[in-house]
Amino acid sequence: MGFDVAGVRAETAGVGERVHLNSAGAALMPDxxxxxVLWHVRSEARLGGYEAAEMAADRVEGFYASVARLLGARPQEVAFAESATRAWELALGSVPLGAGDRVLTTVSEYSSNGLGLVKAAGAVGARVEVVADDADGVVDVGALERALDQGGVVLVAINHMPTHNGLVNPVERVGRACRARGVLFLVDACQSVGQVQVDVDRVGCDFLTATGRKFLRGPRGTGLLYARAQTAGLGEPAVVDVSSAEWLGERSYRVRGDARRFESFERSVAGQLGLAVAADYAYALGMDAVAERVGWLGEVLRERLSVLAGVRVWDRGRVGERSGIVTFSVEGVGAEWVRAYLARAGVNVSVSRVHNQVWEDARMPEEVVRASVHYYNTEEELAVLVALVAERVGA
Structure with a gap:
């Protein structure tokens, strides 16, 4: 596939410790x-936090260009956040909702987003409506278009890739539908930035949020927010401080006109610098090559698990278009037991629970095992996982 697996593994210390199949939770960082991150923390220890930040000012400024290049955006449309959830909340808080307004979302929406939508809508008398999935499990764009045509929709908020079950929502088609009707579009790209090519112009979103710790391979406690330049004319962010606004007089202020209106003064400078390096690293690898390898590894794992008696793969989405997130269950054994069993054997996976997806299909079990591959994983590592599961099934 033309991908230098040995090279990226040589630059990833963690691959020598365990079989890490939990990139949907937190991927292994490149060296x-x-x-x-360590360089800046040591600078803070030697010089002081403010002084180290001043010394790194040019590199901090480079964060915006690095993320913009990865997303096909402009640097002034990028903001740093403490997490994807924080970035998502800030974006939502700037959308002017009123009584009777409609907000559309998906069946597979992450629970934090669902909570945020219900809270924001309930505070002003707006309504949150869940658009049905199609037969493949992705959001039904036809149903969404019909809902849009009924009028009154202010915002469409969906995820690109859910935290579970492998599907990839057709965000570009949704973006075209929103643009044609002048409706704001907010995309949670937590699982997709760093896993596939995400171009904000092709997606057609007004806001897009992502985390550093997942497939982008950045530090924990970091996130990013893309805000299209035109969104500066919407409502103000829910919170402003001396970084996002300036005093004009005793009782007046002016909010910044770029995406940094969503930022706070206090942040992890080391984390921001590390996230910039992670964005550069992903860009240098080439996101098309990354997506091809991750998608292939995901399908290999699904295929090998699905032939085991007593194992069920729960993934949805269109074959050939699914993510590197693979969810499965083992008959007669709880998902948490499987996770612990694999952990003792040196394999990292996670558990996805129904309450993480507030509008999820009720046919899903209460919890499933989630194994999420990344480009630094190998077929041999997948074989280790499959052999352990097969051993348990045959026990």
Whole structure:
């Protein structure tokens, strides 16, 4: 596939410790990211936090260009956040909702987003409506278009890739539908940035949020927010401080006109620098090559698990278009037991629970095992997981 697996594994210290199949939770950082974070923390220890930040000012400024290049955006449309959830909440808080307004979302929406939508809508008398999935499990764009045509929709908020079950929502088609009707579009790209090519112009979104710790391979406690330049004319962010606004007089202020209106003064500078390096690293690898390898590994794992007696793969989405997130269950054994069993054997996976997806299909079990591959994983590592599961099934 033309991908230098040996090279990226040589730059990933963690692959020598365990079989890490939990990139949907937190991927292993490349050595370059670790070095950047440690460099700045050591500078803070020697010089002081403010002084180290001043010394790194040019590199901090470079964060915006690095993320913009990865997303096909402009640097002034990028903001740093403490997490994807924080970035998502800030974006939602700037959308002017009123009584009777409609907000459309998906069956597979992450629970934090669902809570945020219900809270924001309930505060002003707006309504949150869940658009049905199609037969493949992705959001039904036809149903969404019909809902849009009924009028009164202010915002469409969906995820690109859910935290579970492998599906990839057709965000570009949704974006075209929203643009044609002048409706704001907010995309949660938590699982997709760093896993596939995400171009904000092709997606057609007004806001897009992502985390550093997942497939982008950045530090924990970091996130990013893309806000299209035109969104500066919407409502103000829910919170402003001396970084996002300036005093004009004793009782007046002016909010910044770029995406940094969503930022706070206090942040992890080391984390921001590390996230910039992670964005550069992903860009240098080439997101098309990354997506091809991750997608292929995901399908290999699904195929090998699905032939085991007593194992069920729960993934949805269109074959050939699914993500690297693979969810499965083992008959007669709880998902948490399987996770612990694999952990003792040196394999990292996670557990996805129904309450993480507030509008999920009730046919899903209460919990499933989630194994999420990344480009630094190998077929041999997948074989280790499959053999352990097969051993348990045959026990």
């Amino acid at each position: 370059q990211v670790v070095q950047e």
